Amino acid sequence: MSSPGRQPRRPRRSPSPEQRQRDPERTRARILTAATEELSEKGIAGLRVSAIAARAGVNKQLISYYFDGKDGLLRALGTRWRERKRDYDRAEWSFPEVVAAYTHAANSDPVGTRLLGWAGLTYPTGKEHPDLPASAEQWRRDLDDLRRRQRDGELADDLDPACVLLAVVAATAAPTLLPHIAYGITGAEPNSPEFVRHYTEQMTRMIDRLSARRRPPERRE
The missing domain is CATH 1.10.10.60 (Homeodomain-like)
Structure with a gap:
């Protein structure tokens, strides 16, 4: 029997299979x-x-x-990051569009970008990183995709896709990983929505300049 003034306990309901x-x-x-x-x-x-x-x-x-x-x-x-990365690896997007998506994501939600920075400081060569095999495979796929884009004319023939990929990764993350330099150069708060929009737009323009379809500048004698 329950004590006076105290409500009887309800039998504990077992969680459903879905809840479990x-x-x-x-x-x-x-x-x-x-x-x-x-x-x-x-x-x-x-x-x-x-x-x-x-x-x-x-x-x-x-x-x-x-x-x-x-x-x-x-x-x-690392697995979680690669799953989210699929949102930006769309074959139907142009190279500038892909870079714009990465740039906006890397700086509007910078937590994951900081993880890349910490990984570089902790494992300079990457060889001791526990996620090395899977992450190395991902970078190989990214490089293969950029080589495909180069064959399709999205990247000038005289550019090394590996160097371009490294430079683009660094550039997209620069405002988050180097905020003091970003502020010193631009005078803008690198984490502000206004700066992120502006930087994303400028990155799109810069990447577009790497296209093989653009007319190269004339040489001066």
């Missing part, structure tokens, strides 16, 4: 989001599983259960 399936997905997503934010702020060397767990509101044991530690988290974050 979704909960791990939500938990994994919360952990990955918290890890992204922690990494963006503190870098890979400063990453602490306990801090990620506290930010995600989960027991830190779940991080080991779902990701098998720090290296597994980094691999999962």
